[in-house]
Amino acid sequence: MKAPTLEDLAPDGHDIAVDPYPAYAALRAKGPVHRVMVPGSGETWLVVTRDAARDALTDPRLRNDIRHSSSWRSDGGHAIGHNMLQSDPPQHTRLRRLVAGHFTAARIAALRPRIEGIATGLLDGLPEHGTADLVSGYALPLPVTVICDLLGVPPADRAAFHTWSAELVMPTSPEAASQATAALSTYLAELTDRKRRTPDADLLTDLVAMTHPGPAPDGTADDAALTPEELLGMAFLILVAGHETTVNLISATVHALLAHPEQLALLRTDPGLTASCVEESLRHNSPVHAAAFRFAAESLDVAGTRIAAGDSVMISLAAASRDPLRFPDPDRFDIRREQRGHLGFGHGLHHCLGAPLARAEATIALSQLLRQRPRFGFATDPDTLVWRSSMLVRGLTGLPLSFG
Numbered sequence: 001m002k003a004p005t006l007e008d009l010a011p012d013g014h015d016i017a018v019d020p021y022p023a024y025a026a027l028r029a030k031g032p033v034h035r036v037m038v039p040g041s042g043e044t045w046l047v048v049t050r051d052a053a054r055d056a057l058t059d060p061r062l063r064n065d066i067r068h069s070s071s072w073r074s075d076g077g078h079a080i081g082h083n084m085l086q087s088d089p090p091q092h093t094r095l096r097r098l099v100a101g102h103f104t105a106a107r108i109a110a111l112r113p114r115i116e117g118i119a120t121g122l123l124d125g126l127p128e129h130g131t132a133d134l135v136s137g138y139a140l141p142l143p144v145t146v147i148c149d150l151l152g153v154p155p156a157d158r159a160a161f162h163t164w165s166a167e168l169v170m171p172t173s174p175e176a177a178s179q180a181t182a183a184l185s186t187y188l189a190e191l192t193d194r195k196r197r198t199p200d201a202d203l204l205t206d207l208v209a210m211t212h213p214g215p216a217p218d219g220t221a222d223d224a225a226l227t228p229e230e231l232l233g234m235a236f237l238i239l240v241a242g243h244e245t246t247v248n249l250i251s252a253t254v255h256a257l258l259a260h261p262e263q264l265a266l267l268r269t270d271p272g273l274t275a276s277c278v279e280e281s282l283r284h285n286s287p288v289h290a291a292a293f294r295f296a297a298e299s300l301d302v303a304g305t306r307i308a309a310g311d312s313v314m315i316s317l318a319a320a321s322r323d324p325l326r327f328p329d330p331d332r333f334d335i336r337r338e339q340r341g342h343l344g345f346g347h348g349l350h351h352c353l354g355a356p357l358a359r360a361e362a363t364i365a366l367s368q369l370l371r372q373r374p375r376f377g378f379a380t381d382p383d384t385l386v387w388r389s390s391m392l393v394r395g396l397t398g399l400p401l402s403f404g
Contacts, residue, residue, distance in 0.1 A: 070310025106163025129404030152202030248287030248395025282344030
């Protein structure tokens, strides 16, 4: 029997693009693991409870490398290089170690003045009285500027880069995704070649310096080097993952505050709750709704459900972070909540490397907004807002606000 989609599981008349959580709740009530159909990807096992999700995220038998999938034949032409997200130890361990130093708490702390300056400049462009779209005017250009500065993408190229990135994260069609993949692959190859010829003081130049086409001179693998394919994959992953989810985090946090005015009033009274507000937003409506597909390297049980070797598994971070067994009254947005244990950034080996940067950007964005444009509200009926939604990611296409 064909597995149901999430739409099939939603209450009658309920739009899961607007609110997928009732469907997740219905699944959780029936058990921790379910067979579902993911449009464009086929059938998979979906993990929806918090404890089962944490266990699955750390189970070494569930691999990220698609070659463990029983249906794998090729990457279909949509992969860009070799990256950490689609690899397992020891390759994943080596790749992560090569860039981890650029995302430490100390490095992010050093970036804060630059992030604050970008936020201030963008807010200066928003009206003190009038309307503007928070996504295009603030939530999008802030993380795009930060990650492009960090990696070394020239300002003139950033608009095109975001267009390709958005298509890859939320494809409008297989053809458009393929075209975006080809365009971004070509661009990154050209950019890395430019950095090789004319080095700059940026992360991509550092990555290029680590790249060698073959093994070490003694014929052994060089653990401190990237292959050309790994360089391409690393640049792709940092650029795309480094901003797409943060755009959605910033806009979703502001949306949640406006939808819960008592929480916005509380935050205005106590700005010290800003970091807690961001954490609650990550739990309540994480921009990453599910971790990347895992594939069973062997038959195993996940929370009592038998998974066959080669089957794919999707771990719903969004459903797990609203599990009432871990978070009482989970659908309530509460910036004073004890949020420890949410899975907004994943868990285990693939816990988001850029989490400190995303937290810093979202916290600064919210603080600066409240400081420089303190009076804002919905400029349109919130029921008409459009969410870009899939089982993997979720975010607003726009958030028109009135100021003053």
